[in-house]
Amino acid sequence: MSQDSRAKSPAESAQGAALETILQQWKRERPDLDPSPMAVCGALRRANDRVRTAVEGNAAKGGLDGAGFDVLLTLRRQGRGQTLTPSELAGEMMLSTSAMTNRLDRLEKRGLIERRSDPKDRRSLKIALTEDGFTLADRLVTSHLAAEEQMLAPLDTAEREDLKRLLAKVGA
Amino acid sequence: MSQDSRAKSPAESAQGAALETILQQWKRERPDLDPSPMAVCGALRRANDRVRTAVEGNAAKGGLDGAGFDVLLTLRRQGRGQTLTPSELAGEMMLSTSAMTNRLDRLEKRGLIERRSDPKDRRSLKIALTEDGFTLADRLVTSHLAAEEQMLAPLDTAEREDLKRLLAKVGA
DNA sequence: ATCAAATAGTTCGATATCAAATTATCTTAT
DNA sequence: ATAAGATAATTTGATATCGAACTATTTGAT
Incomplete structure (x- = not known):
């Protein structure tokens, strides 16, 4: 019933399909698979994209x-x-x-x-x-x-350390 | 004295300069700045690159x-x-x-x-x-x-949840 | 000493991207 | 009904990237 995954807010279209939606789609299409790694890797990619956009915006100030x-x-x-x-x-x-x-x-x-x-x-x-x-x-x-x-302002010092530690373990 | 930051292991050259080295260089050159955000953002970028390489390697198996x-x-x-x-x-x-x-x-x-x-x-x-x-x-x-x-194998379930939560806060 | 192999940087050819212009079709206001 | 504007996809023109070929040097083996 509530599978109106076609709805698209302006915020979403600015950053692609919502991760939540993608996970639900895979659960429906391939119930034999565990899509949870996508949630983590997707969050990683989105976060990296946000930082990259901010960093490139700064570079653009210098032409x-x-x-x-x-x-x-x-x-x-x-x-x-x-x-x-x-x-x-x-x-x-x-x-x-x-x-x-x-x-x-x-x-x-x-x-x-x-x-x-x-x-x-x-x-x-x-x-x-x-x-x-x-x-x-x-x-x-x-x-x-x-x-x-x-970009890191929402994270306190301990969270930043945690994040670094966890990121270092990805693909280690 | 021990500023032989030119040394480069094969492992490093495969993924660019070591983050540690970069941070030390900035501390020396611009002691007025706090370079710690670079450590977090750099770790984010490196982790994303490792995942992307693995994912593209898989895609390549299908041509x-x-x-x-x-x-x-x-x-x-x-x-x-x-x-x-x-x-x-x-x-x-x-x-x-x-x-x-x-x-x-x-x-x-x-x-x-x-x-x-x-x-x-x-x-x-x-x-x-x-x-x-x-x-x-x-x-x-x-x-x-x-x-x-x-890529996520080194992380247990709780760590994956932490990582997702922290990544969601970056640039939020 | 000499010549083959390695190395540094550039050039070349192919491909992927984006923004702007283009073509075709649809929607809206009158 | 019709014309003005919006929209969908493509084409075009400019740029950035890579791998391979190329040129100029240096290194190393004999």
């Missing part, structure tokens, strides 16, 4: 997408004047080196990073933040942490 | 990518013979309708779904699983749940 933002912050946290090679950057952020070439091209055009040739190995490059890049990274990391803190 | 897999399972859980329009599918999985057109093209070429014209509204389409699509979805959902269950 960056998530990709460029990651590069800038990875370089910034190495320390002033420190460099990484394109390969190291790709490794740190689980990206192909060809995608990294593309990201670096864009950041270089915007004057946020520069490619320096390595005198020790002429195949290699040192990627460094420019002054502008350093400044922008320093500004964005502050608001980035504020945005993340806001 | 599908994550995209096609999602479409197939979304249709399957509606029930045998049930249909959704391309717009509804796009809405359920937070995707543009143009991306959905593309996904449906591929699945149709493989004979897993079919587009039926809607006699009630000739602008609209009903997307239905073929017999092959239904069979494949039924096979894949079983191994999909097994793969998710394996």
